[in-house]
Amino acid sequence: MSVTSLSRTFTLGDRTVKRLGYGAMQLAGPGVFGPPKDRDAALAVLREAVARGVDHIDTSDFYGPHVTNQIIREALHPYPNDLVIVTKISARRGADGSWIPAMSPAELTQAVHDNLRNLGLDVLDIVNLRSMYDVHGPAEGSIEAPLTVLAELQRKGLVRHIGLSNVTPTQIAEGRRLCEIVCVQNHYNVAHRSDDALIDDLARAGIAYVPYFPLGGFQPLQSSILSDVAARLGATPMQVALAWLLRRAPNILLIPGTSSVAHLRENLAAAELDLPDDVAKELDNVASLASA
Numbered sequence: 001m002s003v004t005s006l007s008r009t010f011t012l013g014d015r016t017v018k019r020l021g022y023g024a025m026q027l028a029g030p031g032v033f034g035p036p037k038d039r040d041a042a043l044a045v046l047r048e049a050v051a052r053g054v055d056h057i058d059t060s061d062f063y064g065p066h067v068t069n070q071i072i073r074e075a076l077h078p079y080p081n082d083l084v085i086v087t088k089i090s091a092r093r094g095a096d097g098s099w100i101p102a103m104s105p106a107e108l109t110q111a112v113h114d115n116l117r118n119l120g121l122d123v124l125d126i127v128n129l130r131s132m133y134d135v136h137g138p139a140e141g142s143i144e145a146p147l148t149v150l151a152e153l154q155r156k157g158l159v160r161h162i163g164l165s166n167v168t169p170t171q172i173a174e175g176r177r178l179c180e181i182v183c184v185q186n187h188y189n190v191a192h193r194s195d196d197a198l199i200d201d202l203a204r205a206g207i208a209y210v211p212y213f214p215l216g217g218f219q220p221l222q223s224s225i226l227s228d229v230a231a232r233l234g235a236t237p238m239q240v241a242l243a244w245l246l247r248r249a250p251n252i253l254l255i256p257g258t259s260s261v262a263h264l265r266e267n268l269a270a271a272e273l274d275l276p277d278d279v280a281k282e283l284d285n286v287a288s289l290a291s292a
């Protein structure tokens with residue numbers, strides 16, 4: 001199997017998107033708080049992404065807060081017909097930049113309206129409910145109450161599709177009993193593979209899995225295996241990490257984040273990188289070394 005023999009697209013909600021998209025979180029200021037150092041550079045990254053065929057952008061109104069969505073709107077509105085913008089709700093930012101759960105009906109409703117206003121949309125394509133029982137990773141707890149609020153906003157026509165983020169398999173099962181779930185967004189990459197079984201289950205159910213921190217997030221991936229493989233293939237370690245994810249499962253959609261046009265181009269080129277079977281096996285060792 002190789003990247004080029006895998007499908008380059010997957011269904012997200014009622015749309016078909018390319019498996020390599022873009023995550024906009026890096027466009028806010030340091031710590032995802034406040035404005036970026038260089039607003040024109042942020043606008044340029046978004047315009048370059050769409051010019052290069054990106055049709056799936058991930059965002060949230062709590063990036064900045066508000067800043068990232070306002071930059072997306074300034075760069076891209078009116079949006080191309082084929083662009084799917086996915087946002088997420090259920091947190092707000094403290095004055096110090098902290099991430100505070102915001103899962104009451106009033107806060108969730110406000111968040112949907114904030115996203116609509118700042119993105120300049122009448123309806124949001126996909127809204128992920130991000131579980132906030134633990135800000136840093138999935139933790140058990142019922143999501144019925146907030147998901148019921150989001151499903152009601154969907155019934156009112158403000159949201160087309162619903163996804164979940166930072167969730168456990170139990171929460172996904174609970175969510176699927178309440179409404180259709182089209183995607184799951186959790187922390188996953190070549191070195192962090194807690195969701196291996198979940199990804200395969202979601203693939204069987206036709207649900208997209210969208211790993212956040214595909215390149216390691218705030219601590220970008222560093223591994224001698226990645227570097228060695230990259231040198232042999234004439235690629236960069238980040239491209240190898242993305243190609244490994246594309247090969248990992250057909251329902252994986254990528255949203256690598258960057259504030260740099262050069263990194264964006266490098267990341268999008270990973271769609272063309274073929275990983276032979278033996279190389280993919282070698283890369284499996286990155287996770288075992290990371291957890292050792």
Ligand SMILES: NC(=O)c1ccc[n+]([C@@H]2O[C@H](COP(=O)([O-])OP(=O)(O)OC[C@H]3O[C@@H](n4cnc5c(N)ncnc54)[C@H](OP(=O)(O)O)[C@@H]3O)[C@@H](O)[C@H]2O)c1
Binds near residue numbers: 024
């Ligand atoms: N649901 C959630 O809870 C959640 C949490 C976090 C993120 N997200 C979403 O997931 C998306 C992806 O996550 P992320 O942006 O945090 O992390 P990421 O994609 O794993 O990595 C981003 C980091 O890698 C660097 N980078 C990107 N391309 C590079 C390249 N080719 N070479 C070297 N460095 C490179 C970026 O710096 P430069 O800017 O310098 O390129 C940035 O520091 C976000 O944008 C956001 O939309 C969701």
